[in-house]
């Protein structure tokens with residue numbers, strides 16, 4: 001009797017998961033990952049998109065549930081290219097104090113909140129660029145989301161990230177004081193062991209700091225040699241993992257490109273020549289505009305009131321140079337420096353700095369998916385995972401519409417419905 005009951009009970013729980021009802025989603029517009037379409041329909045079965053096409057040419061499967069999103073715009077689930085779920089805004093707590101004073105438990109508790117906020121904002125996937133002193137907590141949070149333990153965006157994670165000895169923070173202590181660092185130091189031949197160790201502990205990709213603020217006057221200066229970067233790239237490549245680089249100086253960017261990294265983060269001092277080389281080599285740039293503007297505002301700068309700081313003028317010049325060179329520019333804002341869930345800030349700034357809204361939408365969907373080797377998402381296309389969102393208005397006309405998320409589906413499950 002008891003076993004029969006268990007059997008029936010198990011069936012009740014398993015039935016919806018094994019044979020979920022098909023869902024037909026209609027909307028006035030859809031950005032399919034490449035271009036804007038009118039009167040669009042997406043059909044979802046068992047967590048996958050089975051059709052994406054014009055409403056009058058795409059039949060609904062028998063017995064399907066119908067979701068009519070009216071005058072909304074459908075998009076593929078958005079992909080954040082540069083997050084730190086284990087950080088929270090520096091206006092609340094400075095980076096040093098987060099690394100030195102917040103317990104691992106506190107930081108993980110915050111991350112659990114952050115990944116849910118990100119998902120509710122329509123970002124169904126985040127590429128997370130380092131735990132910043134929280135060891136492999138990012139790997140654990142990623143796994144908990146995959147297992148369905150907590151709601152949140154899918155994560156691909158860097159783990160600890162690699163820095164050259166002596167370059168990274170927290171700094172300012174006398175030499176005998178041992179402090180936990182924001183990333184793992186390694187040099188020379190030891191880089192091979194550390195790269196393999198990070199892979200073994202769950203990193204989806206390897207992040208290095210090709211330069212950092214350790215110059216003679218505290219300015220940013222290169223760290224690893226090209227040979228060191230090549231050894232990291234070659235070691236990671238054996239396991240099928242890419243390497244990405246923090247780099248803001250010309251020399252740091254050049255070494256990272258010649259070393260074989262796939263993406264460059266920040267790139268503030270990028271020149272037309274460097275961006276042309278990136279375009280030729282297929283290296284994608286993540287400019288992190290929102291982090292720069294946020295940090296300046298925490299320092300008292302009032303946008304639209306005070307004169308434009310030199311750092312922003314330089315960033316705008318770099319952005320223009322990259323657009324002119326045809327460099328692929330991905331969407332990644334360094335969210336965590338500012339509030340998780342406010343990822344759209346970077347998209348607005350990309351438009352403000354000179355990119356077409358449709359190109360920004362592409363950067364946040366198909367380009368990010370391709371760059372991160374996520375072949376199962378980033379487009380509304382048959383066969384891909386059903387990560388789909390709807391926003392009020394038309395973000396290809398006014399990018400600000402991307403803030404107005406009303407509906408979110410992740411892998412076929414509706415996780416937000418404000419209709």
Ligand SMILES: [Zn+2]
Nearest residue numbers: 082084129334
């Ligand atoms: Zn970052």
